[in-house]
Amino acid sequence: MATVSHSAAASHVGKIRSNNQDSGYAGSALFIVADGMGGHAGGDVASAIATKRVMEADQPYQSAAEAEFALQAALIAANSQIAESVFEHAELTGMGTTVSALVVLDDQVAIAHIGDSRIYLLRDGELSQITIDHTFVQRLVDSGRITEQEAMVHPRRSVLMRVLGDVESAPEVDTSILATRTGDRWLLCSDGLTGVVSHASITAALSTGADAQTVADRLVKETLEGGAPDNVTIVIVDIGPEDERDGAPLLVGSAAGQLAFGEEPARNRALRLPALRLHPVRETHFEPDSQDYLSELIEEDERRARRRKLTWLTAIILLVLAIAGAALLGYQWTQTRYFVGVEGSTVAIYRGVNQDLGPIQLSSVYEDTNLEISELRVYDRDQVEETISASSLEDAKLIVERLQNASNK
The missing domain is CATH 1.20.5 (Single alpha-helices involved in coiled-coils or other helix-helix interfaces)
Incomplete structure (x- = not known):
């Protein structure tokens, strides 16, 4: 049985940004990378809120499907928490975050993803991108309007089309379940890595056979050597035999520090208005x-x-x-009930219940007994006019038989 054998996390502010808006988490079975946006308006706050909320999903699951659902629910809950923070603190308006999360459960992984952080799988020396970027340029690539190479230098490559933030109450989150096996190496990273280090260089670093933390540190170093214009966060997960698990949960980036929300007082919740359908954009020129x-x-x-x-x-x-x-179902149940009542001037057996639902009659004559109501004793006549409930058709027939015998006396 395969499971997590080693994991690592590393994060760096880069060479240009003044603060780290990324967050990363390497837990027991759950792994997260979140890339905040909003500049000084709260990108670090958004990624930290999302990471700490999704971290709560780091627990045992009975199946990968259960883990997948828990991840999706955690991301939606994180989105609500971010929106609530924006409502309470106006200076955070416009903040948002990407989230890529992965849960390892035996020979499967459950994935939840929104934004342009990425999840990769290295298997047998080949590196595959598992998630799809929710960006404007990715839409252009998918529609054939530009190539992958053109996307790398497109002036709008940082424009996100989907993100967690104060945009939608129920954002669309991509989820999936994939198989994994011993020897697989999973990489979660912010675009601070992929925007600087080439696919071939990332593959080479992951394929060295070095331990997870060494590889994570090497990738951060290569990002810095490439200029590191953005924050970079890397989480690596190695899959191995079940009895080789090591390491304690590790939190990096903005989620590892204390958050400061500013001094603006909270506003009245009753005055909250629905969020406009805005499109979060990173700091870029276009x-x-x-x-x-x-x-x-x-x-x-x-x-x-x-x-x-x-x-x-x-x-x-x-x-x-x-x-x-x-x-x-209710109507079908009523048709299993019977009662004895009056039909014109005779006694009849009815199927159903002696009630109507608006214009819908819930009973009908099942059998007219031809027993005249005038032939009954006064007490029996009153009972029949008020209807006599029966537990079954046989019971209804026994009631009619009793009435006939009594009328003949």
Whole structure:
């Protein structure tokens, strides 16, 4: 049985940024990289909030599907917590964070991802990117409008289309379950690494056979040698035999320090307004009148609107189906009940219950006995007019037989 044998985490502010807005966590089974944005407005706060909230999902699970659901729920909860912090502290408006998280469970991994931090898998010397960037340029690459090489130098390569923050109450999070095996090496990293160090260099570093912490430190060093214009955070996870686990949980980056929210007093919750559909953008320079860029933003808004409508429509349909199903089951149950009552001037056996649901009748004549109500004794007549409940059809027939015998006396 394969599991985590070694893990490591490293984070560095880089050579240009004044503070580290990245956070990383290497736990017992859970591993996270979060890359905050918002500059001095709170990128470090956003990544720390998200990391510490998602860290709570570092616990045993019965299945990879359960772990996948827990990760998704943790990211949605982190999004709400970030939005709440923005509401309480206006100076944090516009902050957000990417999150890439991975849970190892025996021979499987559960993944949750939003933004442009990445998860890679090194297997048999080949490095594969597992997650897909939620960026503007990735949309251009996917649509064939630019190449991968052009994306590397595109002026809008840092524009995010999906992120945790005060943008959407239920952001779309990518999740998946993949197989893993002994010898696999997983890499989680912020774009501070991939924006500077080439794919080939990352592959070479991961393939050296050095321990996880040595490789993480080497990748940070290569980033710094490349100029490190952004923060860089790296988490490495090695998969090995079950009895080789070592190391204690490690927290790096902004989540490892104390957060300062400023001095602005909290605002009245009752005055909170819905968040506008903004698009978080890292500090970068680009021409705002680009037709491609504007068209992509409009398309993204339309996609979000369609997702919301589809979600509401699905919920309404499920609710209607649940009500219809409950009504059908209820009606079917009533048709297993019987009672004795009056039909015109005779005694009849009814199937159903002696009640109506608006215009819907819940009973019908099952059998007219031809026993005249006038032939019954006064007491029996009153009972039949008020209806006599029966536990079954046989019981109803016995009641009619008793009434007939009594009327003949």
